[in-house]
Amino acid sequence: MRASDREKEWASLMRASIAGDAAAYQNLLTQLTPVLRKAARRGLAQAGMADTDAEDVVQETLLAIHLKRQSFEPEAPFGPWLWTIARHKLVDALRRRGRRINLPIDDFVEVLANEDFEPSMIVADVDRHLDGLPAGQRNVVKIIAVDGGSIDEAATKLTMTKGAVRVALHRGLASLAAKLR
Amino acid sequence: MKTDHLIHALALDSQIQSPPVKRVLAVAAVPALAIALGLYFSLLGLRPHLIALLGEPRISFKIALCLLLAVLSGPLVLRLARPGAEVRRPALLLFIPVALLAVSIMAEAATVPEVLWGQRLIGSNAAFCLKSIPLLALAPLAGVLIALRHGAPTRPGLAGAVAGLLSGAIGAALYATHCPDDSPFFVATWYTLGVAIVTAVGAIAGWRLLRW
Secondary structure, X not given: OOHHHHHHHHHHHHHHHHOOOHHHHHHHHHHHHHHHHHHHHHHHHXXXXXXXXXXXXXXXXXXXXHHOHHHOOOOOOHHHHHHHHHHHHHHHHHHHHHHOOOOOOHHHHHHHHOOOOOHXXXXXXXXXXXXXXXXXXXXXXXXXXXXXXXXXXXXXXXXXXHHHHHHHHHHHHHHHHHHOO | OOHHHHHHHHHHOOXXXXXXXXXXXXXXXXXXXXXXXXXXXXXHOOOOOHHHHOOOHHHHHHHHHHHHHHHHHHHHHHHHOOOOXXXXXXXXXXXXXXXXXXXXXXXXXXXXXXXHHHHHHHOXXXXXXXXXXXXXXXXXXXXXXXXXXXOOOOOHHHHHHHHHXXXXXXXXXXXXXXXXXXXXXXXXXXXXXXHHHHHHHHXXXXXXXXXX
């Protein structure tokens, strides 16, 4: 598929998502993830950072796309929108990591050598901020975003209404993104 | 957290959407302009015989110039809230009011004797102008910044500055209907300074408040 066709498909998936089609939305995010991962790895490598951080950047970018998806204008091209957000979050991540003490690169060599590791298994930065959320949001985010549970499961486990679970999930995701600034 | 699970969570959260910037701006504009107008009518008020005076080119020019600046900076601020949007063209359009102001200065210099220049420049109300424009711009600036928080400005300082420019232009347009100083010398100096103050405040506020 040509890049422009691919972007047209993403744009139409995004329009469907904004119109409320959750399946289209999940499909879109799933398609974007490997592309964002590749871009994050390249960006981190160019900055001389370990690409073990790539999955953090991917997750932060997905969160940003999610919370800012209303800024996508339906008639506008999808590519510039996506790449501007991806670059913005990468720069953010580099800026934050620049302030930290970086581990010597040798520590990562083993991880890097192991090419067939499952990238989505990496514990991400997002996790470190989970504990800082208010309990109500944290419990819901843990069940749904960490363990992959459903709204119903979370509602049953936490004896909450489904509506309250949805609100807590939304607020939890928004506060996670805020902590990552 | 597995990325797949995060995607699953984001898809489950797809029903709650924040409203687009344009709509928030339209809603926020009502109280913002109401506050600005309230301040205007309680502290400043219309210049006497304004309607009759609109035939005087200096007066209609200064009001039109402020309105033009507001009309041109509005679309720019909306684009700055959209990642990947083209901002060059709307940004270049801002040179139109600057050029018009420059032309009006030259026209004033050509028609007014040099001995009067200093008096025209200082005017009668410079300090009041410098206070009034930011005061009238404050509520509009708050409204625009609230709207921008619903957008995704990747250059928060710049977006805040243009929000300040827009609000400053609104404040200046209101002030222009009160202000007795009409010379382009006065406008170019004190109005510009007033709007610049609001722009700087907007830039600082944007840099702090508009990150995401």
